Amino acid sequence: MEQLVYVIDRGDSVAIDIPAPAAVAKGDYQSPQGALAVDASALPSSFRNAWRVENGTVAVNMVAARELFLDELRRMRDAQLAELDGQMLKAMEQFDEAEQAALAAEKQALRDLPQTVAVQTATNIDELVDLWPIGELGAVPAF
Numbered sequence: 001m002e003q004l005v006y007v008i009d010r011g012d013s014v015a016i017d018i019p020a021p022a023a024v025a026k027g028d029y030q031s032p033q034g035a036l037a038v039d040a041s042a043l044p045s046s047f048r049n050a051w052r053v054e055n056g057t058v059a060v061n062m063v064a065a066r067e068l069f070l071d072e073l074r075r076m077r078d079a080q081l082a083e084l085d086g087q088m089l090k091a092m093e094q095f096d097e098a099e100q101a102a103l104a105a106e107k108q109a110l111r112d113l114p115q116t117v118a119v120q121t122a123t124n125i126d127e128l129v130d131l132w133p134i135g136e137l138g139a140v141p142a143f
Contacts (some may be wrong), residue, residue: 006035009053046143066119076137077110
């Protein structure tokens with residue numbers, strides 16, 4: 001069964017209006033002015049904040065998706081850097097120079113990560129998600 005939603009184009013984002021089935025059944029629902037009626041099953045499944053209205057459909061804007069991808073990468077990387085900072089302090093307190101060097105190298109690799117992931121090569125969402133550095137940051141987050 002089709003579930004219509006209404007998409008309001010705001011230029012750099014979209015708003016989604018999901019009418020209550022009871023209101024629609026009673027005839028109490030009026031779609032927003034200028035909204036695009038879309039079957040909910042036709043909406044993209046990820047990167048919600050990168051959705052844009054393009055040629056009368058809702059699509060993921062790849063420029064915005066790449067920005068969201070890198071924002072999430074940096075957020076997760078920063079959390080790991082903070083964790084490594086604690087380990088570095090312990091290594092410094094113990095005068096463990098080998099551990100300090102290993103941690104410094106790991107931290108530098110994390111700092112370099114946003115420049116090493118070639119997001120510009122991704123032409124669609126699947127390719128972008130495939131670029132996620134699982135080895136460094138773990139499982140791909142829900143975008």
